[in-house]
Amino acid sequence: QQQVKQSPQSLIVQKGGISIINCAYENTAFDYFPWYQQFPGKGPALLIAIRPDVSEKKEGRFTISFNKSAKQFSLHIMDSQPGDSATYFCAATPGNTPLVFGKGTRLSVIA
């Protein structure tokens, strides 16, 4: 119930391509869904977040798509760049409780 399932585990994308990472959850009480970006040796940094009252949120090249009925949300990185190469974690929380993280996706953007 508390799990967030993330896929794929790793992803290789050509520079300029679209990177898509997916997450699914079971707990319908989750009401906040952030994505974190982590570079090697660094802590996770918030990238973008969404609440279930909207189906999409866009910030620059990063978009979250949210499907409440399917209990899925995804991160799209448009025009992927080598500097986007990092590990991406989806997360969720059912209110005023700590984040539950997915297992992470290692993204490599190659020129």
Add this chain to the structure above:
Amino acid sequence: EPEVTQTPSHQVTQMGQEVILRCVPISNHLYFYWYRQILGQKVEFLVSFYNNEISEKSEIFDDQFSVERPDGSNFTLKIRSTKLEDSAMYFCASSERGPSTDTQYFGPGTRLTVL
């Protein structure tokens, strides 16, 4: 830009020894967290702290762990008797408001190696 800081960046200890990991949260933040990440795995919640007491803790946070805010700036995680499986990156995080209402800012982490 304000940031969460953690010391040390790397701690090596012998099994059975006590370690204290230190964090300085962002100054106006009220909620503090510890997470850990075993190499190559997901980030796991350990404990949250608000108003000078533990607000929530996970199954991982057993009796060998404790947290403290000894003064107005530091937030510490103590592991009383380290085990080999405690080897991980430990991240401190803070937020101005609760976890679903505000961004959690993570520190750079402390890599704990238990030999």
